[in-house]
Amino acid sequence: MVSAGNRGAARLRGQEYDIVLAGGHVLDPETGLDATRHVGIQGGRIAAVTTELPAARETLDVSGLMVAPGFIDLHAHGQDSESYRYYAHDGVTTALELEIGTFPVARWYAERDGRALINYGVTVGHPGARRALLRHDQSLAGAAALGDTSRTWTHGTLRDAELPSLDTLVDQGLAEGALGVGFGIAYTPGASRQEILHLFRVAARRGVVCFVHLREGGRDPESGGSVGALQEVLADATATGAALHVVHVTSMGQSDTPFLLQLIAGAREHGLDVTTEAYPYTAASTGIQSAVFDRGWQDRMGIGYRDILYPPTGERLTRTSFQRLRRTGGVVVFFIIPDSIVRLALADPLVMVASDGISAHGHPRLAGTHARVLGRYARDSGALSLMDAVRKMTLMPAQRLEQTVPAMHAKGRVQAGADADLTVFDRVKVLDRATYERPAQFSDGIVHVLVNGTFVVRNGASVAQVYPGRAVRRTP
Numbered sequence: 305m306v307s308a309g310n311r312g313a314a315r316l317r318g319q320e321y322d323i324v325l326a327g328g329h330v331l332d333p334e335t336g337l338d339a340t341r342h343v344g345i346q347g348g349r350i351a352a353v354t355t356e357l358p359a360a361r362e363t364l365d366v367s368g369l370m371v372a373p374g375f376i377d378l379h380a381h382g383q384d385s386e387s388y389r390y391y392a393h394d395g396v397t398t399a400l401e402l403e404i405g406t407f408p409v410a411r412w413y414a415e416r417d418g419r420a421l422i423n424y425g426v427t428v429g430h431p432g433a434r435r436a437l438l439r440h441d442q443s444l445a446g447a448a449a450l451g452d453t454s455r456t457w458t459h460g461t462l463r464d465a466e467l468p469s470l471d472t473l474v475d476q477g478l479a480e481g482a483l484g485v486g487f488g489i490a491y492t493p494g495a496s497r498q499e500i501l502h503l504f505r506v507a508a509r510r511g512v513v514c515f516v517h518l519r520e521g522g523r524d525p526e527s528g529g530s531v532g533a534l535q536e537v538l539a540d541a542t543a544t545g546a547a548l549h550v551v552h553v554t555s556m557g558q559s560d561t562p563f564l565l566q567l568i569a570g571a572r573e574h575g576l577d578v579t580t581e582a583y584p585y586t587a588a589s590t591g592i593q594s595a596v597f598d599r600g601w602q603d604r605m606g607i608g609y610r611d612i613l614y615p616p617t618g619e620r621l622t623r624t625s626f627q628r629l630r631r632t633g634g635v636v637v638f639f640i641i642p643d644s645i646v647r648l649a650l651a652d653p654l655v656m657v658a659s660d661g662i663s664a665h666g667h668p669r670l671a672g673t674h675a676r677v678l679g680r681y682a683r684d685s686g687a688l689s690l691m692d693a694v695r696k697m698t699l700m701p702a703q704r705l706e707q708t709v710p711a712m713h714a715k716g717r718v719q720a721g722a723d724a725d726l727t728v729f730d731r732v733k734v735l736d737r738a739t740y741e742r743p744a745q746f747s748d749g750i751v752h753v754l755v756n757g758t759f760v761v762r763n764g765a766s767v768a769q770v771y772p773g774r775a776v777r778r779t780p
Contacts, residue, residue: 321346322757324360327367328728332718333695343371345724348757348772352720366728369751372694373716374725375674376701378402378515379551379581379658381447382670388421388773390664390671392753392760393746394736395697395727398423398715398776402515403551403660405429405486406446407436409477413775415445420773422755423715423725427486427515428477430503434492437462437470447662450491453593453633459494467502474506481777483709484513484549489533490520493595501540508546512708512778513577515549521556521596522604522640529604530556534564538571538578547577549704552660554641554649555588558606561645565652572654579704581658582649584676587613587639587740589660589667592629605640613637615666618741635666637740647687650677650696656704657697668743672736675747679735690731709778724757 321344330341330353337353344352344360352358374397382391383401391399405427406412416424432449436442438457462470474485485507489495507514518533528535534550541548550556550568557564564580571578590596592612602608612621614629614636621629621636629636649655657677661670674697682693702716714723727750734749753761758772 319346321351321358321360322362324358324363325366325371325726325728326357326363327365328369328371330718331370331372331691331694333691333699334717335719337718338691341371343718343726345754345757348724349714350718350720350722350724353718364752366752368730369728370731371718372727372729373698373718373722374398374727374753374755375697376400376716377659377661377673377697378549378656378701378704379660381660381662382664383416383424383446385419385421387661387664387670389766390744390746391661392422393750393766394671394674395729395747395750395753396422396674397725397727397753397755398425400425400483400776401446401486402427402484402549403486403517404431404447404450404488405477405482405515407432407473407477408442409480409482412445413481413777416773417775419771421760421771422773423776424773425483425776427484428474428482429486429488430474430495431488431492433470433473433477434495436473437466450488450591450594451633458492458595461494461496462499464498467499470499471502471506474503475510478506478510478512478778479780481780482512483705483776483778484515487514487516490517490596491594493519493598497536500537501543504540504544504546508544513547513549513704514541515551517551518556520604522558522606523560524604530558530560531563531567534567538567538576541576541578548579550578550580551658552582552588553580553655554582554645557645558640559642559645561649565649565654569654579656580654581656582646583658583660583669583673584646584650584681585667585669586641586643586646587637587667588641589635589637589662589669591633592626592636593633597630605638607638607640611639613639613740615740615743635662637667647681647685650681651688655696656700657693658701664744666743668736668738668740670738671743671745672738672747675734675750676736678729678731679749683731683734709776711776724754726752726754728752
């Protein structure tokens with residue numbers, strides 16, 4: 305993509321950079337660079353990665369710290385200013401809402417233009433488009449659409465004659481620059497297999513990725529559970545040629561995650577463009593009124609009421625409190641993933657890291673995912689190497705998108721010519737502090753974060769009144 309080493313310094317010799325990060329240990333997964341370097345930044349881009357200390361208007365000593373590409377989160381529902389702040393303190397410089405997406409798309413981008421701390425982007429969402437078609441309402445953006453628990457749009461079935469209208473709405477979102485097509489099939493059980501196949505065809509025609517929450521998680525002898533749900537979308541991808549990304553594979557597969565990973569690896573070996581991701585927690589989180597908790601949830605997920613936590617009160621649910629919250633609503637945390645499965649997934653070379661963060665006041669994954677992987681799983685337990693951990697949250701997410709979004713070639717790297725999205729962390733101190741009881745806590749050890757060459761975190765503290773985030777958007 306872009307060159308590293310001293311070529312940038314030679315090209316700009318005698319020129320003064322805006323900023324130099326001096327003496328840090330650079331990790332660049334694409335080139336394998338794992339050594340002390342000086343990083344020169346000019347005009348929002350990395351101008352040089354060099355062994356010679358160049359002149360700059362500001363030189364910041366980062367010796368003893370790791371300098372990595374800014375983390376890219378492909379599964380970030382929290383798309384407000386508060387969430388962006390927590391993401392930044394976890395090292396995230398690009399937060400993308402790709403699973404549920406939104407509808408309409410142009411308005412979503414316009415609302416963030418010039419107001420974002422970090423980079424942002426979105427898919428066109430099948431849920432939002434389906435709701436617009438059946439409810440004639442486009443007022444709820446992103447994952448907020450799932451807060452409408454009217455069963456007319458989640459459980460209603462589209463007639464064959466209505467499918468082209470849905471296709472048109474999704475195609476409209478792609479024409480407005482959406483990064484792909486997002487599916488939350490488990491939240492829209494009324495969506496037939498034919499409906500999903502129709503939209504895979506739209507994605508294939510546009511050459512974009514389908515980001516999919518599978519139709520079902522866990523085990524179900526009748527439906528096939530998570531295995532059958534994965535086989536559905538693998539077949540759709542095969543039949544249409546669409547690229548596929550399966551979200552949070554561990555919360556879908558649970559104990560069957562190794563089987564899902566085998567299916568994905570086998571599909572890739574036979575030429576299918578399919579990828580996946582996971583977050584480093586044993587608990588999932590979603591709205592309790594959603595279809596995920598429809599009749600039979602205990603058998604599907606292998607859990608009971610006591611395995612569900614309601615974060616606002618810290619209580620574990622009972623039958624009575626579960627029924628009450630199903631009526632009134634709320635986001636819950638539920639423990640369904642064995643720690644051995646979390647470790648297995650993070651160690652798998654095909655699995656990216658993504659938070660599925662919804663709110664900093666619900667599940668700790670929004671505030672702590674990336675520091676948790678670096679600290680608990682890479683450094684402390686050795687489940688994966690530090691370079692592999694960085695690769696899974698930088699280069700791999702960039703590569704997932706760069707075929708359809710060329711701008712992603714300039715992200716996920718510490719190389720001359722790349723965007724100056726950088727995360728500087730202390731490998732000894734980096735650790736998540738967010739817990740299930742107190743999820744709204746910044747991570748430790750994330751020292752500096754730059755977005756397009758502007759500090760958004762400096763010396764571990766938030767930088768106020770800066771909005772360097774830019775839209776990540778396709779050019780149709």
